[in-house]
Amino acid sequence: MxxxxxxxxxxxxxxHLGHFVGSLQNRVRLQDEYDTYVLIAxxxxxxxNFEHPEKLEANILEVALDYLAVGLDPEKVRIVVQSMVPELxxxxxxxxxxxxxxxxERNPTVKEEIKQRNFVKGVPVGFWSYPISQAADIAIFKAxxxxxxxxxxxxxxxxxxxxxxxxxxxxxxxxxxxxxxxAVARLPGTDGGAKxxxxxxxxxCLGDPPEQVRKRVMSMFTDPKRIHPTDPGTVEGNPVFxxxxxxxxxxxxxxxxKERYRKGTVGDVEVKQRLFEALDSFLSPIRERREQLxxxxxxxxxxxxxxxxxxxxxxxxxxADVRHAMKxxxxxx
Ligand code: ATP
Ligand code: MG
Numbered sequence: 001m002x003x004x005x006x007x008x009x010x011x012x013x014x015x016h017l018g019h020f021v022g023s024l025q026n027r028v029r030l031q032d033e034y035d036t037y038v039l040i041a042x043x044x045x046x047x048x049n050f051e052h053p054e055k056l057e058a059n060i061l062e063v064a065l066d067y068l069a070v071g072l073d074p075e076k077v078r079i080v081v082q083s084m085v086p087e088l089x090x091x092x093x094x095x096x097x098x099x100x101x102x103x104x105e106r107n108p109t110v111k112e113e114i115k116q117r118n119f120v121k122g123v124p125v126g127f128w129s130y131p132i133s134q135a136a137d138i139a140i141f142k143a144x145x146x147x148x149x150x151x152x153x154x155x156x157x158x159x160x161x162x163x164x165x166x167x168x169x170x171x172x173x174x175x176x177x178x179x180x181x182x183a184v185a186r187l188p189g190t191d192g193g194a195k196x197x198x199x200x201x202x203x204x205c206l207g208d209p210p211e212q213v214r215k216r217v218m219s220m221f222t223d224p225k226r227i228h229p230t231d232p233g234t235v236e237g238n239p240v241f242x243x244x245x246x247x248x249x250x251x252x253x254x255x256x257x258k259e260r261y262r263k264g265t266v267g268d269v270e271v272k273q274r275l276f277e278a279l280d281s282f283l284s285p286i287r288e289r290r291e292q293l294x295x296x297x298x299x300x301x302x303x304x305x306x307x308x309x310x311x312x313x314x315x316x317x318x319x320a321d322v323r324h325a326m327k328x329x330x331x332x333x
Contacts, residue, residue, distance in 0.1 A: 004142060024070050043089075048113075066206050066207065067079060098162050099132055139159065163176045190204060
């Protein structure tokens, strides 16, 4: 049987370079081999944006445009809107019985994100327990493989535990998925932070105009100990060079820049200018395609609705199996 992929993104903003190297690239590469479902996770996005639900609708289109612009083919890939598959909510509730409070409290990614988000009125239960609903997302589509960035590894581990527990208790209905990391497991932010992230605003987005990209690159965090272009600088862990390694195909140029940086014979401006050029050639075709697609949103919505219909049918079929296995497929009539 053909294997399946499920992965997704929160519609909290347009997608960025981190998404590309962390997950999108693998989705595009594997779309011929795998039956691929991509979830636009608006319900999960609400868990920390419930005060601004108006953000979601516009960003669903933005995310779908990014998918198509990087080369996900709607003939092969189903784009599914999470809130339009209410079966996910039901499975989440059943899964809640299979997870302890202590396990949720230990989740390192959620802990980190809670710190970042600084919830003033305390942590909403919805946010704190999102690993459970994410497990339902993956399980309902019976995914074998989940291409994600490193921050999502605890979620996949949690999903595997829930699936094992479900199958042991009720019978083997669900599939234990595997995570697949991208070429870069975690792309740092332009601010030098550990992860480029929509909610932090340290991103270069796939559809950003060249001037915006230039601005972000020129103000990028580099080696804080280096004051003058003649000071020897550190390349390791310096995000400008991390980006060069990933996005500049001219490796000889990158090696030359690194050597001169270490010796103190090149300025930050030149290193950044070269990075801007490399990024601009990488982003130009994506941006162009994105603009063409954005001119016809009706077509994009058709793709989303078609994908969501197929996705929901699959979810309904899994739920029939789930209810049967749990002995709650009552036939009272
Ligand atoms: P938010 O800040 O709203 O959580 P995000 O930028 O973290 O947004 P998500 O929608 O949460 O993006 O993540 C979607 C997918 O992209 C996940 O698989 C995640 O691991 C991956 N991803 C996001 N940012 C990066 C990054 N900087 N490096 C590698 N992968 C990433
Ligand atoms: Mg995230």
